[in-house]
Amino acid sequence: MEENIFFQIDKIKSIGKNVIIGKTVRIRYPELVEIGDNVIIDDFTYISTALKIHSNVHISAGCKIIGGKKAFVEMKEFSTLAPNVVLSAGTDDYLSGIATPLVPMSYKANARIGSIIINKHCIIGAGSVVLPDVVLEEGSGLGALSLAKRSLHEYTLYAGIPARQIKKRNKSEIQFLENKYRNEK
Ligand SMILES: CC(C)(COP(=O)(O)OP(=O)(O)OC[C@H]1O[C@@H](n2cnc3c(N)ncnc32)[C@H](O)[C@@H]1OP(=O)(O)O)[C@@H](O)C(=O)NCCC(=O)NCCS
Numbered sequence: 057m058e059e060n061i062f063f064q065i066d067k068i069k070s071i072g073k074n075v076i077i078g079k080t081v082r083i084r085y086p087e088l089v090e091i092g093d094n095v096i097i098d099d100f101t102y103i104s105t106a107l108k109i110h111s112n113v114h115i116s117a118g119c120k121i122i123g124g125k126k127a128f129v130e131m132k133e134f135s136t137l138a139p140n141v142v143l144s145a146g147t148d149d150y151l152s153g154i155a156t157p158l159v160p161m162s163y164k165a166n167a168r169i170g171s172i173i174i175n176k177h178c179i180i181g182a183g184s185v186v187l188p189d190v191v192l193e194e195g196s197g198l199g200a201l202s203l204a205k206r207s208l209h210e211y212t213l214y215a216g217i218p219a220r221q222i223k224k225r226n227k228s229e230i231q232f233l234e235n236k237y238r239n240e241k
Contacts, residue, residue, distance in 0.1 A: 072111060085125055105129050105145050122146070123188065128171040134234065135174045138182040138200070145172045145188050177230050195225050
């Protein structure tokens with residue numbers, strides 16, 4: 057593995073086999089990050105939450121997985137983030153409170169620190185944003201430049217701001233290909 061310039065790889069909580077992490081990836085709390093086998097995290101990605109990445113996951117260039125040390129994000133097998141996706145597992149209160157990390161939580165009104173769970177076979181299109189406490193159920197997808205404020209139903213494709221259902225994904229074909237991949241490995 058290439059030497060990483062923005063964090064110490066040996067501080068990562070756990071890391072599997074065949075993991076590629078771009079040289080310019082920045083992981084703020086590597087001790088809170090678990091990574092499975094066959095994972096790629098492309099350059100210019102920034103991670104500032106606790107994060108569990110299962111096997112066979114791709115995080116494309118320039119993604120931001122944010123929310124702070126107490127927030128949590130999980131990406132299950134065969135899930136993918138296209139470039140420039142923002143997973144915001146925490147958010148300030150945009151109506152009241154002081155919106156800066158420089159003050160204690162007691163000044164931040166209803167700021168939220170939560171989690172984002174991305175289940176198996178989910179795909180998130182380029183430039184999309186996912187807000188705290190959203191669950192992407194298995195096989196759900198989000199088009200490019202979309203905003204997920206609420207959880208997404210399984211094997212359903214959503215798009216737009218806020219994201220709305222636009223199509224069904226092909227569950228049986230995706231599951232068939234997963235089984236084929238596992239059998240042929
Ligand atoms: C979501 C997506 C896969 C849908 O593709 P598609 O099956 O060809 O969908 P269609 O073009 O038939 O669109 C269906 C409807 O959803 C709308 N729509 C599609 N993508 C949209 C998007 N990203 N945002 C808002 N609306 C979108 C279309 O305008 C259309 O609306 P209408 O029925 O009112 O005319 C595609 O548009 C997309 O966003 N892909 C992301 C690609 C990407 O980010 N790649 C990066 C590398 S992985």
